[in-house]
Amino acid sequence: MPARPIVIVAQPHLAPLIAVLTPQYEALPLWESAGKAKLADACALVTAGEFRLAPDLLDAMPKLGLIACFTVGYDGIDVGSARTRGIEVSHALDANHEDVADHAIGMIIAQRRRIAEGDRILRAGGWSADRKMISRSLGGAAIGIVGLGSIGLAVARRAEAMNMRIGWWGPTPKPSSAWPRADTLMALASASDILLIAARAHDDNAGLVSAEVIDALGPHGLLVNVARGQLLDEDALIAALRERRIGGAALDVYATEPTSAARWADVPNTLLTPHTAGATDAAVARMTQMLLANLAAFFAGSPLPTPVR
Template structure:
């Protein structure tokens, strides 16, 4: 048996990490593992933080000392519970917030300027001489941001340059914020032409974008979600889009991922992307660098460079 540390990778889409890490560690790909007793030797676990980490999996790893979220998010980990077992948790702190903000702005442009609809029109041969598609300007548009963390602030900076008026809401005031905070989420939705959800998901804010918030945004409003699917009441969102009580939605995240295609087949005025907001080459490179740094520090008995808060 190798005397190298044993590390397990949870999700198949993180399999790209295995060849590089195999140079220094004994790697286990859980989706291929045929020898469950090997799990008892695992000292570090690598995962995508948006997926729930089952406690029964941790129970099979008595030597586990580190849960390394390759991603920025870590909402799939019960941090308090695993820390109570002496397990450290790290993540890719601020690795992709600028990229996610770019994606949010791109989705706003795609919907407001009908870029996707225009593409389809040209390809379908429906562009008629003399006809002109009139789309929505962003000049003076009111954008409300839910959660003024790294992503929310990055969206606000871009919106300001694009001549939009910005306000925000979050549970905790930020006296140094450059943009005004409104008192309630519903008040922000009622004020906004565009509502961007950029809040970190946790057990207290599930479905906080409720039917009431969606109705407050209204039939001319656009809801953009680049946070987590569970912070939006997806059933209420779909019903409002079908009924015309909400103008449009641009979504990168969903209650279930992958989201079933048939769920959206007859839902109008939507732009959908497959949770790619932060998945850029530069962001993945930074995530790899942070992961390697955290693993090196953990096995050297040094403080983790990017522990979860």
């Protein structure tokens, strides 16, 4: 019987994939000695796109022909370098954008309507019969979307149904867009009540949402990030929140992940989730099927179903 192809799984949180891959492949964890011992013989590497793949790892895998990114995002992979080495790269194209959009809208509602805060007040015995907690309406609010890709479009459709006013900015005009593109990111922030970061991260846009953009959003503005932590100047955001120069923030992604609880302990007006916007049962099932399809195509010598373009 011919040996099964060796597939290395890069990160511990992807460990459940090993059982899924084992019927067809010799699937081994990179974080254990069994995986390290067979790096030189591995033909495929399964990774999560938010984690950087070090060049020395690829150097240790001379037979590597496919980097199969389990996630939609692939910013941790130097695609150009991989292609120079003759390595193909796949990802889970559009597997979870609707779920990420749901999460983004949920965070906006929760923060603007003070839902999590109200829960804390009630549980702490702070509900007073003679005082009503007032929150901010979403109808008519201006939402500015940074990056009108799959996630941005899905959020815009939901926001439109909620009677919000929609604007967006991205480096590339989209003449077919139903919503106006701001001239600059600063102009978008100045005109918005809510600024949503939904852009794809790459080396050229780190810190895209800067201290100046945060200040342009202003003391009543809400900043939401469901894209990548590196797109936002997180230190500047924390300073602005502490100094009340911005109204609030709702974050699912961070500059360093996992982020430290201590970093946010005294930061006011924040709603935080642990990078779970796209992690639904349905999305994970779609990503798993795409992963299996890309691996099967690669080992069969066929075109990848969802290559990184």
